[in-house]
Amino acid sequence: xxxxxxxxxxxxxxxxxxxxxxxxxxxxxxxxxxxxxxxxxxxxxxxxxxxxxxxxxxxxxxxxxxxxxxxxxxxxxxxxxxxxxxxxxxxxxxxxxxxxxxxxxxxxxxxxxxxxxxxxxxxxxxxxxxxxxxxxxxxxxxxxxxxxxxxxxxxxxxxxxxxxxxxxxxxxxxxxxxxxxxxxxxxxxxxxxxxxxxxxxxxxxxxxxxxxxxxxxxxxxxxxxxxxxxxxxxxxxxxxxxxxxxxxxxxxxxxxxxxxxxxxxxxxxxxxxxxxxxxxxxxxxxxxxxxxxxxxxxxxxxxxxxxxxxxx
Amino acid sequence: xxxxxxxxxxxxxxxxxxxxxxxxxxxxxxxxxxxxxxxxxxxxxxxxxxxxxxxxxxxxxxxxxxxxxxxxxxxxxxxxxxxxxxxxxxxxxxxxxxxxxxxxxxxxxxxxxxxxxxxxxxxxxxxxxxxxxxxxxxxxxxxxxxxxxxxxxxxxxxxxxxxxxxxxxxxxxxxxxxxxxxxxxxxxxxxxxxxxxxxxxxxxxxxxxxxxxxxxxxxxxxxxxxxxxxxxxxxxxxxxxxxxxxxxxxxxxxxxxxxxxxxxxxxxxxxxxxxxxxxxxxxxxxxxxxxxxxxxxxxxxxxxxxxxxxxx
Numbered sequence: 001x002x003x004x005x006x007x008x009x010x011x012x013x014x015x016x017x018x019x020x021x022x023x024x025x026x027x028x029x030x031x032x033x034x035x036x037x038x039x040x041x042x043x044x045x046x047x048x049x050x051x052x053x054x055x056x057x058x059x060x061x062x063x064x065x066x067x068x069x070x071x072x073x074x075x076x077x078x079x080x081x082x083x084x085x086x087x088x089x090x091x092x093x094x095x096x097x098x099x100x101x102x103x104x105x106x107x108x109x110x111x112x113x114x115x116x117x118x119x120x121x122x123x124x125x126x127x128x129x130x131x132x133x134x135x136x137x138x139x140x141x142x143x144x145x146x147x148x149x150x151x152x153x154x155x156x157x158x159x160x161x162x163x164x165x166x167x168x169x170x171x172x173x174x175x176x177x178x179x180x181x182x183x184x185x186x187x188x189x190x191x192x193x194x195x196x197x198x199x200x201x202x203x204x205x206x207x208x209x210x211x212x213x214x215x216x217x218x219x220x221x222x223x224x225x226x227x228x229x230x231x232x233x234x235x236x237x238x239x240x241x242x243x244x245x246x247x248x249x250x251x252x253x254x255x256x257x258x259x260x261x262x263x264x265x266x267x268x269x270x271x272x273x274x275x276x277x278x279x280x281x282x283x284x285x286x287x288x289x290x291x292x293x294x295x296x297x298x299x300x301x302x303x304x305x306x307x308x309x310x311x312x
Numbered sequence: 313x314x315x316x317x318x319x320x321x322x323x324x325x326x327x328x329x330x331x332x333x334x335x336x337x338x339x340x341x342x343x344x345x346x347x348x349x350x351x352x353x354x355x356x357x358x359x360x361x362x363x364x365x366x367x368x369x370x371x372x373x374x375x376x377x378x379x380x381x382x383x384x385x386x387x388x389x390x391x392x393x394x395x396x397x398x399x400x401x402x403x404x405x406x407x408x409x410x411x412x413x414x415x416x417x418x419x420x421x422x423x424x425x426x427x428x429x430x431x432x433x434x435x436x437x438x439x440x441x442x443x444x445x446x447x448x449x450x451x452x453x454x455x456x457x458x459x460x461x462x463x464x465x466x467x468x469x470x471x472x473x474x475x476x477x478x479x480x481x482x483x484x485x486x487x488x489x490x491x492x493x494x495x496x497x498x499x500x501x502x503x504x505x506x507x508x509x510x511x512x513x514x515x516x517x518x519x520x521x522x523x524x525x526x527x528x529x530x531x532x533x534x535x536x537x538x539x540x541x542x543x544x545x546x547x548x549x550x551x552x553x554x555x556x557x558x559x560x561x562x563x564x565x566x567x568x569x570x571x572x573x574x575x576x577x578x579x580x581x582x583x584x585x586x587x588x589x590x591x592x593x594x595x596x597x598x599x600x601x602x603x604x605x606x607x608x609x610x611x612x613x614x615x616x617x618x619x620x621x622x623x624x
Contacts, residue, residue: 099421124568
């Protein structure tokens with residue numbers, strides 16, 4: 001569904017006709033024509049990266065574009081020759097992510113995790129909830145995904161607190177704190193939304209102790225990466241009712257195995273990594289690529305460069 | 313949870329001190345003090361109505377206020393003496409209903425009914441969906457609940473078509489048609505939202521033939537009354553995949569019995585009649601009652617009068 005195709009490329013090239021002129025494009029799958037193409041390629045776009053011995057295999061290569069947003073699986077970037085730049089697709093997911101976060105917040109507020117657990121048990125229990133406006137969302141990570149979450153939350157009338165490495169305030173956050181201050185804001189959250197990239201700093205950030213700082217009435221949604229949170233500790237809290245509900249779109253591993261306990265954990269909604277993905281996102285990716293290609297041709301710094309030290 | 317209490321009345325009376333002055337209030341449950349109170353009451357407020365022989369039992373009574381919105385269970389109003397007025401609580405549900413409809417639309421768009429059916433089967437299947445903006449919602453009934461649904465849909469960037477008895481266009485509807493024209497607009501719907509009161513005209517409105525007019529990719533939500541729709545026909549369509557998904561908040565009977573097939577129908581989300589109810593709605597009801605009481609004292613026509621012929 002998310003694969004590049006000749007037709008998708010042709011449609012994008014038509015939208016960006018001037019830029020596309022003179023480009024020679026090779027499309028392949030599963031590495032079938034990879035090595036031959038790399039011998040002459042200036043640019044590479046793919047969902048997997050050719051990491052072995054790249055300096056020799058791709059003597060002209062200068063720019064590699066990921067189809068996804070999270071570069072965690074490519075870290076550390078010691079395989080990437082210094083003359084090359086890696087760019088991610090952060091931002092393409094923002095529109096869909098805003099829809100998904102609005103949905104998740106409304107579902108958590110309406111106690112849908114508990115209501116749907118009751119449906120599995122064929123149990124009628126009228127769990128009422130007040131309107132959502134005026135509640136507080138803590139958004140962990142406030143890049144493009146986090147800011148989309150922030151816009152969703154503000155659109156529902158919530159107070160938004162962002163938690164980021166720098167603590168710098170971006171639009172749509174009412175309050176911004178540094179990651180080091182996360183323990184001060186977690187107790188204020190009616191909802192915690194995880195949108196951060198997976199890095200050395202965020203791995204295990206929402207551990208058992210931090211989850212215990214949340215109100216028992218609070219809900220939690222993770223649309224970023226599973227290892228940012230201790231899922232075992234979360235499940236224990238869901239089982240003993242010390243947190244209201246959770247929606248997890250990301251898992252470790254994926255696909256989530258059929259024998260995972262998550263599927264039947266009470267008050268937990270399991271989504272199969274779908275919240276940020278628009279089936280038409282290859283078109284949006286190609287539009288972004290062409291805009292970046294215009295910068296590339298002029299020798300300007302590329303947008304969405306993955307920082308070798310920060311990992312996003 | 314939704315019962316009147318002395319404390320709730322006292323709090324409301326404090327908010328409306330001038331109006332409350334001189335009012336003598338009696339609060340009872342399960343009819344314990346009903347007949348004694350009715351002998352002298354000018355006004356009545358309750359979730360059930362004293363329908364038998366009311367003319368004789370309540371010689372001074374002029375105004376009966378319902379705590380709910382739908383008067384269908386009180387129809388026909390032949391029990392209501394001509395000198396009395398019945399008012400409903402339509403409108404109090406609007407804020408909560410807007411949240412709930414936004415949630416339902418986003419869930420249907422994200423194919424959550426199928427995704428949650430997969431969770432019950434512990435099955436990982438990445439069902440992707442595009443952003444919701446630009447799709448079309450058909451709202452059946454466009455009173456205060458329907459208009460709240462319309463605001464939710466417009467807020468998500470949808471096109472809104474309202475279907476009402478008169479066909480008159482209200483704000484937030486892009487197109488308005490009469491109920492007689494419903495067959496023309498159902499095929500346009502990505503989402504159908506049922507918010508109409510249950511009346512002679514709406515009972516059975518969404519029958520098998522009309523449900524068959526919907527696109528196979530469309531979703532459906534009923535937050536009004538169950539008998540407006542043929543639930544058996546809906547379930548058959550959900551079973552054979554000729555409709556994408558449905559969210560039913562209203563059932564017949566309620567509570568939905570544990571042996572009902574609805575609980576485990578694929579691509580169906582069962583909510584236990586919670587979408588329009590704010591746990592603090594008695595306060596809102598009392599505020600509305602005091603505003604109406606000000607009109608009552610001045611002899612002005614009351615708001616939210618239930619029409620004897622129309623039934624809402």
